[in-house]
Amino acid sequence: MIQSRGMAIRVAVFCAEPAIAAPDGYFNLAPGVTLESGETWSDGAGRYRLFGVQACLRGTTFTNSMGQKQDCGEASLAVFAAFIIDTTPICAPVVKAPELTYVMCYATINNERVDLGTVLINSGYHFAALDRDGLPQYMNYAVAEQLARDNRAGLWQFPDVQHPAILLGRASREGANQ
Numbered sequence: 001m002i003q004s005r006g007m008a009i010r011v012a013v014f015c016a017e018p019a020i021a022a023p024d025g026y027f028n029l030a031p032g033v034t035l036e037s038g039e040t041w042s043d044g045a046g047r048y049r050l051f052g053v054q055a056c057l058r059g060t061t062f063t064n065s066m067g068q069k070q071d072c073g074e075a076s077l078a079v080f081a082a083f084i085i086d087t088t089p090i091c092a093p094v095v096k097a098p099e100l101t102y103v104m105c106y107a108t109i110n111n112e113r114v115d116l117g118t119v120l121i122n123s124g125y126h127f128a129a130l131d132r133d134g135l136p137q138y139m140n141y142a143v144a145e146q147l148a149r150d151n152r153a154g155l156w157q158f159p160d161v162q163h164p165a166i167l168l169g170r171a172s173r174e175g176a177n178q
Contacts, residue, residue, distance in 0.1 A: 049100055090106055
């Protein structure tokens with residue numbers, strides 16, 4: 001069940017099977033967290049963000065195949081929520097900032113462990129995050145993004161989708177000029 005809570009979405013689901021405990025140094029990204037965006041969440045103990053992954057920005061739009069404007073950030077968020085519910089990822093912290101911990105996660109799909117960031121970006125609903133110099137934070141994600149773009153996966157099938165890093169860079173430059 002996904003319930004809207006203002007600007008956040010709370011992911012809750014009751015599973016018939018018990019959850020598998022995360023190995024030492026890892027933690028479960030289980031249903032019950034509050035999603036702030038398509039790559040950031042909180043669980044009462046802290047705030048977390050997928051390292052190297054950029055979701056669409058809320059308030060930005062794309063035109064779907066029916067000619068309707070859709071919120072790009074909400075599309076990324078919905079895909080992220082579905083992966084959490086369906087795969088119950090396991091995450092490990094990689095960088096800790098004062099109010100945010102960057103993590104990398106893996107999910108089990110068809111008895112195979114896969115990197116959650118790669119899966120999200122391959123779906124075409126997430127992007128490779130860029131650093132301040134405009135370079136990918138994690139090169140594997142840039143490769144996954146290019147494959148998604150080439151295959152016109154997810155949002156890449158819509159000609160007016162805009163890479164969020166470009167929008168953020170543009171906003172940053174405009175802010176610096178004012």
